[in-house]
Amino acid sequence: MQSQMKESDPILEVNNLFASTNNLPILKGVSLTIYPGEIHAIMGRNGCGKSTLSKIIAGHPSYNITNGYIKFSGENINSLEPEERSQSGIFLGFQYPIEIPGVSNLEFLRVSTNARRKFLNKEELDTFDFEELVKEKLELVKMDQAFLSRSVNQGFSGGEKKRNEILQMALLEPKIAILDETDSGLDIDALRIVASGIKKISNAQTGIILITHYQRLLDEIEPNYVHVMADGQIIKTGGSDLALELEKKGYEWTDNFVKET
Amino acid sequence: MEIIEKITTNKLVENQTEIQKICLHKLKLSPLPNPKSEIWRLSNKSKFSNFLDYSVNEENLKFDTPYPKNSQSTIRLIIGENCQIKLIEENYSIHQLSEDELDKYIKEQISVFDQNENWSDLLNLSLSCKKNILGLKINGSKIPPIEIFSHSSSNSFNAKTLVIFLEKNCDIELLQVNLGKKDSSLSQSTFCVLDENSSLNHGVVSYGETGSNLLNSLNVIQQKNSEYNLGSLHFKFNYARFEINIKQSEGNAKTNIKGIQITKKDEQISTYTKIDFNGPNGFLDQINKSLADDKSHAIFEGSIIVPKIAQKTDASQLSRNLLLSNLAQIDTKPQLEIIADDVKCKHGATISQLNEEELFYMRTRGITLAEASKLQLSSYFQEVISFIPVSKDRWDLLDKLLNEN
Numbered sequence: 001m002q003s004q005m006k007e008s009d010p011i012l013e014v015n016n017l018f019a020s021t022n023n024l025p026i027l028k029g030v031s032l033t034i035y036p037g038e039i040h041a042i043m044g045r046n047g048c049g050k051s052t053l054s055k056i057i058a059g060h061p062s063y064n065i066t067n068g069y070i071k072f073s074g075e076n077i078n079s080l081e082p083e084e085r086s087q088s089g090i091f092l093g094f095q096y097p098i099e100i101p102g103v104s105n106l107e108f109l110r111v112s113t114n115a116r117r118k119f120l121n122k123e124e125l126d127t128f129d130f131e132e133l134v135k136e137k138l139e140l141v142k143m144d145q146a147f148l149s150r151s152v153n154q155g156f157s158g159g160e161k162k163r164n165e166i167l168q169m170a171l172l173e174p175k176i177a178i179l180d181e182t183d184s185g186l187d188i189d190a191l192r193i194v195a196s197g198i199k200k201i202s203n204a205q206t207g208i209i210l211i212t213h214y215q216r217l218l219d220e221i222e223p224n225y226v227h228v229m230a231d232g233q234i235i236k237t238g239g240s241d242l243a244l245e246l247e248k249k250g251y252e253w254t255d256n257f258v259k260e261t
Numbered sequence: 262m263e264i265i266e267k268i269t270t271n272k273l274v275e276n277q278t279e280i281q282k283i284c285l286h287k288l289k290l291s292p293l294p295n296p297k298s299e300i301w302r303l304s305n306k307s308k309f310s311n312f313l314d315y316s317v318n319e320e321n322l323k324f325d326t327p328y329p330k331n332s333q334s335t336i337r338l339i340i341g342e343n344c345q346i347k348l349i350e351e352n353y354s355i356h357q358l359s360e361d362e363l364d365k366y367i368k369e370q371i372s373v374f375d376q377n378e379n380w381s382d383l384l385n386l387s388l389s390c391k392k393n394i395l396g397l398k399i400n401g402s403k404i405p406p407i408e409i410f411s412h413s414s415s416n417s418f419n420a421k422t423l424v425i426f427l428e429k430n431c432d433i434e435l436l437q438v439n440l441g442k443k444d445s446s447l448s449q450s451t452f453c454v455l456d457e458n459s460s461l462n463h464g465v466v467s468y469g470e471t472g473s474n475l476l477n478s479l480n481v482i483q484q485k486n487s488e489y490n491l492g493s494l495h496f497k498f499n500y501a502r503f504e505i506n507i508k509q510s511e512g513n514a515k516t517n518i519k520g521i522q523i524t525k526k527d528e529q530i531s532t533y534t535k536i537d538f539n540g541p542n543g544f545l546d547q548i549n550k551s552l553a554d555d556k557s558h559a560i561f562e563g564s565i566i567v568p569k570i571a572q573k574t575d576a577s578q579l580s581r582n583l584l585l586s587n588l589a590q591i592d593t594k595p596q597l598e599i600i601a602d603d604v605k606c607k608h609g610a611t612i613s614q615l616n617e618e619e620l621f622y623m624r625t626r627g628i629t630l631a632e633a634s635k636l637q638l639s640s641y642f643q644e645v646i647s648f649i650p651v652s653k654d655r656w657d658l659l660d661k662l663l664n665e666n
Contacts, residue, residue, distance in 0.1 A: 083628060094625075102644065
């Protein structure tokens with residue numbers, strides 16, 4: 001399906017990517033191409049390399065790319081710093097959003113938003129104008145303004161942290177968003193709020209990668225493609241039916257694939 | 262070590278006061294602290310020697326307080342300059358202690374000085390001339406915040422002494438600012454006595470210029486039901502020691518301490534604290550932070566003493582340290598000495614680097630590594646800075662720190 005002719009250029013192209021940390025190979029030849037408007041789901045057992053792939057795309061300094069490349073909007077970003085990738089429109093929604101005590105959420109969001117706006121040659125926002133913008137975005141994830149005055153993610157429940165991630169996505173308006181297990185730790189209502197926020201933010205120009213273990217997020221946001229990862233590789237790609245199949249069959253069969261290879 | 266040589270040859274101070282004579286006599290018997298003693302063993306000997314190399318000089322001491330401008334709602338005093346104060350208002354009064362009162366109190370203190378533990382005070386009182394000793398007796402309520410400055414002048418050694426008596430039910434905010442001028446040594450000794458039911462929110466902010474040194478000693482006695490809150494910040498000294506000695510004389514008192522010391526280049530800054538519970542139901546919550554960069558050295562040694570009489574003491578001491586360079590050094594030693602058997606005491610120490618996952622998280626939001634580090638440091642400093650009274654509205658300490666670090 002990925003080989004079909006597309007009208008526009010890909011937003012993200014991961015080609016035969018090998019990566020390691022502390023000389024331990026984690027990714028062993030991942031290829032993935034995302035076009036504007038597409039939603040891709042990556043599924044797989046714990047430890048198969050899903051989160052590592054997301055961190056490497058975002059530029060985590062602990063991982064080394066040993067072979068292959070990542071192209072974003074046609075440019076090789078292998079050597080770009082994480083902040084440069086973010087400013088140019090790559091967003092990583094964390095599985096475990098980090099708490100930063102003492103740093104106000106509002107100021108953190110403002111500094112982040114302005115970094116992206118500066119890249120886009122948009123006017124940077126002062127505190128007053130930013131508050132107006134953030135109020136509007138808070139609606140998307142049904143968050144209370146009180147969250148803005150707290151320290152980043154500190155004292156937030158699991159669900160609140162995930163909503164805060166989607167709020168950041170809404171403010172940064174990325175070209176591609178990689179959402180790493182955004183559904184974990186969410187109850188049904190929170191999952192719907194988060195899913196609805198993601199749908200409202202995404203459009204025909206953006207790409208989304210949903211990393212998940214479960215079908216329930218994909219019930220809310222239907223992916224165009226589902227990829228199954230095992231042992232640092234994408235071993236199977238299909239449509240949304242593949243996720244349903246995984247729900248029935250589980251991941252045991254992926255172990256056999258790993259043994260065979 | 263010019264000062265010590267002059268002390269031993271008795272050529273240091275003319276027209277010695279009785280207190281100076283007593284202290285000089287004690288110092289002559291043992292001119293230097295024992296370098297093997299616990300509170301001096303890590304002290305950099307060449308830097309300490311450099312501290313003592315300047316001459317005592319009380320001339321040309323006029324200086325412009327760097328900032329901020331004086332405020333009508335704050336009382337500002339500069340030790341050695343405008344020590345005259347007598348304020349009697351409807352709700353409060355601030356008097357200078359008479360010479361007799363000062364003499365009596367200081368002599369009492371000297372009589373129980375330990376040669377090593379109080380070496381800094383002995384040196385201070387040997388050299389502090391009359392005009393450099395400020396004694397205040399404060400009572401009442403709704404007292405405006407007080408700022409007290411001490412400073413050294415370049416190529417000089419200056420000794421300043423502050424004595425504060427807080428009378429019953431009195432409640433004040435006091436910010437002490439110690440400024441070290443380029444190539445100088447400042448000795449500051451402070452003695453605070455908190456009477457029953459009194460409360461002191463005390464800030465101690467000390468910073469220097471290139472080649473400045475500081476010996477800062479703080480002695481606090483708390484009577485029952487008093488509350489003493491200390492927020493302190495020391496940075497930018499070639500060599501600095503902050504020695505805190507707090508005694509809850511009858512227990513039943515509260516002490517909260519939050520302090521931070523920041524070292525860069527080849528600086529050495531150390532904090533020594535001794536909290537003595539001399540009665541039951543005492544409370545202590547202490548956190549000391551160090552941040553060491555480049556080839557610098559930060560030291561913290563804290564001891565909490567809980568004798569048998571101090572039952573039901575509730576004390577906590579935490580040392581948190583941030584090491585920003587492979588060549589920097591941090592020594593930390595929180596310590597408990599407990600004899601009483603019905604107490605709740607805990608202590609701990611951590612040494613870490615800037616949190617890489619926090620940095621990565623911020624960078625994935627477009628914030629540069631430099632900005633992310635600054636934000637992280639700001640959060641590290643904030644806990645202590647926000648505890649320093651008076652400074653919040655009038656001193657941009659956080660900005661100053663972040664811009665200089």
